[in-house]
Amino acid sequence: MAVETAQRDTIVAIATPPGTGAIGIVRMSGERSWEIIQKCVRKSIYDERRILYGNFYDTDGNVVDEILFVGFKAPKSYTGEDMVEVYCHGGVLVTQKILAELIRHGARLAKNGEFTRRAFLNGKIDLIKAESILQIIEAKSEESLRLAIDNLKGKLSEEINRVRNSLINILSKIEVSIDYGDDIEVPRDEIMQDIADVEHFLSDKLAHADKGIHISTGVTLAIIGKPNVGKSTLLNRLLLEDRAIVTDIPGTTRDIIKGEIKIQGIHFVISDTAGIRHTDDFVEKIGIERAIKEASQADVVIFLLDATTGFTKDDQYILNIIKDSNFIPVWNKIDSGNKVIKVSKNNEDILLSASSGVGLRELEAKIVEKAQPLVAEGQLSHITSKRQIEHLKLVNENVVKAMRSLRENYPLDIISIDIRNALSELDKLLGRNFTDDLLENIFANFCVGK
Incomplete structure (x- = not known):
């Protein structure tokens, strides 16, 4: 009821970023919108x-600005x-x-994401599309923008709805077999094949x-290596700014330092980690543990x-840790030393001077590769949030459970519970079934005017 009451309000917000610009946009939504603007x-x-021209007046009759304005009638608007x-x-x-x-004339200031929230509540979009709107606004690469636009057009929603329809069809077959088993019996092999198709997709x-x-x-993208090998210098070189402290003292970096870069259109989150070596320093040990964890979770x-030192015991220790990861061996300080041996199996070692920038373009090309x-x-996935993954994992768990129960010859009414649970998770994913807390969590990240 609280949601329904809030929806009866007419809301308003500035939809353009603060600051000086050629055009500002103020957006208003609700049943009194046309009445208020006409005043x-x-x-x-x-x-x-239809775009109209006019003066905008304050309550004292003074002209605030010359404006253009346009009205949209429900339900043919962004919010419905x-x-x-x-x-x-x-x-x-x-x-x-x-x-x-x-x-002053009766609207109230909109909350974060309230326009998009109303679009969802009025059936204009589902939750996946709502998330994609925020991702379009926050996109930092061509790839992320393309994914978000695809989902706004309904790419992931259509796939999820097909799975939902398949599960409904499976549940219907089960219910028919339970209720009319004497007259109509759907073969268990047929139900099993339908569930297998869903399981394969998920x-x-x-x-x-x-x-x-x-x-x-x-x-x-994580930079790892033994102490004083030039990790912080390389981070600063890639970011084109001084983010990390650079000294000749081993163990200077004790924590993870992060930055963001774009290389050939791909957005990277890059981490400079503590030097990995055997040490008795308690604080440094914590930094090394974090570095190892960062390396294990990094994409590259x-x-x-x-x-200048060549391949050492500390290097071998690190190589043992990362040998199964997607790593690039990079020999730094080539302007000062030549004790280089090939570490990679495919001759992928990069020769670099992080201080002068020699070899940087070759490194960037290899990172992109x-x-x-x-x-x-x-x-391929079109999954763009942890919320989506969490719900799909629960759907998959219930589908796998249903398949296992079928193979072990459990009664169909037990299997129907798993299918219903899977459907419930899909409905949460799409927003057919939601709580106020869920909506608050999603839309709180939006700007006020969206």
């Missing part, structure tokens, strides 16, 4: 979706309600004055799921080696 422009809106958008001159003062007048989807999220949040690992298969996998 402020002192003329009637006589046609929806009556809406108005005001296009004024950009700038902090003018948009704030227009916002204040609209509030397992394939989940296999690529993490990669889809990494496209949205960034491919993770830069294994930095020192050309290592990341491209991950990006390609991510494009």
Whole structure:
């Protein structure tokens, strides 16, 4: 009931970023939208979706600005309600004055993501599409933008709805067999094959799921190596800024330092880690443990080696840790030493001087080469949030449980419980079944005007 009461309010917000600009947009949604704007422009809106020109007046009759404005009638609007958008001159003062007048005439300031939340509640979009809107706004690479747009067009929603329809069909066959078993009996082999098809789709989807999220949040790239090998210098060189402290003292970096870069259109989250070596220093040990964990979770690992010392016991210790990861051996300080041996099996070692930048382009090309298969996998999944993964995992668990019960010849009414549970998780994923807490968690990350 609280949601229904809030929806009866007419809400308003500035939809453009704060600051100076050519155009500012103020957006209003709710059943009083047209009434309120007509009071402020002192003329009637006589046609929806038609851009009109006029002056915007304050309550004292003073002109605030010359504006363009357009009205949208429910349900043919973004929110599914009556809406108005005001296009004024950009700038902090003018948009704030227009916002204040609209509030004075009866609108209230919108909460974060409330426009999109209303679009969801009014059936204009599902939760997957709602998430994609935020991901479009926050996209930092061509790949993440493409994924988000595909999902806004319904790519993932359509796939999930097909699975949902398949589960409903399976449940229908089970219910028929239970209720009319004497007259109609659906072969268990047929039900088993239907469930197997769903299980195959879900397992394939989940296999690529993490990669889809990494496209949205960034491919993770960790720099690891023994102390004083030049990790912080390389981080600063890649970021083109001084993010990490660089000294000749081994063990300077004790914690994970992160930054974001884009290489050939791919967005990376890069981490500089503590030098890995045997030490009795308690604090340094914690940093080393974090470095090892960071390396184990990274999509691509830069294994930095020192050309002035050659391959050491500490390097061998690190190589044993990362040998099964997607790593690139990089020999740093080649302008000062030549004790280089090939570490990679495919002759992929990169020669580099992080201090001067020699070899940096070759390293960037190799990073992209290592990341491209991950990006390609991510494009297959269209899964872009941890929430989506969590629900799909629960769906898959229930489907696997149903298949196991079928094979072990359990009664069909037991199997129907697993299928119903799987359907329930799909409905949560799409937003057919939701709680206020879930909506608050999703839409709180939106800006006020969206």
